[in-house]
Amino acid sequence: MSYFGFLAKQFYKKRSNLLIIGIFLTLIFFYGLSLLNTNPKGEFVSQIDSQLEELDKQRKEGNLESDTEHSEYTTFLNQQYDQLLNIKKDYSRGDHKKAYTEYLTILKDMKKQIGNEESRPTWWAESVEKQILYLEALSEQNIPYETPGGLSSAFGFPLKVVNNLFPILMTFVVVLLVTTIFVSPYIGTLNKDSVLPYPIILETLQKLLLSCGVAVVVIGLTICISWITGSFVGGSSSLELPIFKYVDQKLSVSPIKSILPQAVLLYSVALFSVVTITCLVATILKNSLSTVFTALIINIIQMFAIPQLPQLTKIAHLLPGVYLESGNTVTGILSENYHNSKITLQNGIIVNLLITTITFFIIYLVMRLEQQHKKVKYNTVVGK
Numbered sequence: 001m002s003y004f005g006f007l008a009k010q011f012y013k014k015r016s017n018l019l020i021i022g023i024f025l026t027l028i029f030f031y032g033l034s035l036l037n038t039n040p041k042g043e044f045v046s047q048i049d050s051q052l053e054e055l056d057k058q059r060k061e062g063n064l065e066s067d068t069e070h071s072e073y074t075t076f077l078n079q080q081y082d083q084l085l086n087i088k089k090d091y092s093r094g095d096h097k098k099a100y101t102e103y104l105t106i107l108k109d110m111k112k113q114i115g116n117e118e119s120r121p122t123w124w125a126e127s128v129e130k131q132i133l134y135l136e137a138l139s140e141q142n143i144p145y146e147t148p149g150g151l152s153s154a155f156g157f158p159l160k161v162v163n164n165l166f167p168i169l170m171t172f173v174v175v176l177l178v179t180t181i182f183v184s185p186y187i188g189t190l191n192k193d194s195v196l197p198y199p200i201i202l203e204t205l206q207k208l209l210l211s212c213g214v215a216v217v218v219i220g221l222t223i224c225i226s227w228i229t230g231s232f233v234g235g236s237s238s239l240e241l242p243i244f245k246y247v248d249q250k251l252s253v254s255p256i257k258s259i260l261p262q263a264v265l266l267y268s269v270a271l272f273s274v275v276t277i278t279c280l281v282a283t284i285l286k287n288s289l290s291t292v293f294t295a296l297i298i299n300i301i302q303m304f305a306i307p308q309l310p311q312l313t314k315i316a317h318l319l320p321g322v323y324l325e326s327g328n329t330v331t332g333i334l335s336e337n338y339h340n341s342k343i344t345l346q347n348g349i350i351v352n353l354l355i356t357t358i359t360f361f362i363i364y365l366v367m368r369l370e371q372q373h374k375k376v377k378y379n380t381v382v383g384k
Helices: 003-013 015-033 040-063 068-092 096-116 122-141 156-164 166-182 200-234 256-285 288-308 310-318 320-324 326-330 333-338 345-383
Strands: 242-247 250-255
Touching: 003 015, 003 166, 003 200, 015 156, 015 166, 015 200, 040 068, 068 096, 096 122, 122 242, 122 250, 156 166, 156 200, 156 256, 156 326, 166 200, 166 256, 166 288, 166 320, 166 326, 200 256, 200 345, 242 256, 242 333, 250 256, 256 288, 256 320, 256 326, 256 345, 288 310, 288 320, 310 333, 310 345, 320 326, 320 345, 326 333, 326 345
Parallel strands: none
Antiparallel strands: 242 250
């Protein structure tokens, strides 16, 4: 059996590793179940119902007044009430495009009204603008409404998992698993010469290769479980579902089919740098608890440090740990929040590949020094 095969067999035979993966995937499933009552797809109808209820109340109050001015206002309310009622009927029949088009007319009139009234708060105008942008994208594709950010459907929930669980929880899981590969009690009792007729550097390389493989497998399992959970909780969804994205500091929308793959790709690349950093820490410390603690501090603290230290925002694009928030990077939210236009998908891939290469080179130097030290020690013992 090859040394890589031995490592892989020992990894999957160790129950604690499978338990860690199992607990993580179970947490994802229950996280999805917690969204059962949110009903993001029914939010559009609920929004219409709320407005109909408010208009009905205003109509009843208006009917109590007999003067001409209030009579005209009541007529306007009746027209708007009928319009909303037709929108609800169109949407319920499945004619989403027609319902969105009619509702957009109301929103655009509201936008003009807000623009003419300086007393209106800025956030209100921004909210209406976002609604218009989102509904125009839905109307173009004629797909059912799903609350922006709700993301509990087949393709929406995986993106929600990438945004909320990947940066910290997933990174923690991978660090734990990688640590068991590099710092394991069974390795000390192994006669390596029987399975590994190579120098210690190749031994580390095979451990690193297995660690990257484990990380990719865990990411794949996570996306599959997220898709299954999202299908169960929120039902099917369209790959054209619009997601808000900042481009050149301007809000726009992009289909989820372009956002999700990019987010997973960036996180995978960022995770490779996490794996190599954990490998380096394990090589130096040779202790499981110290390795996990130190590796997590190095990789995750960057996400917490930047909001607390605004001075770091200028160099945030150079910190590999920042790109663990891959979903927010791809959608431009991090770039907008940190006022740093250099936090992009492309820079994230470059920075993490560069860090991975540098860290691997440092690991090589450390292992070469360790190999030379062992050779000198062996020669000294033999000489005696």
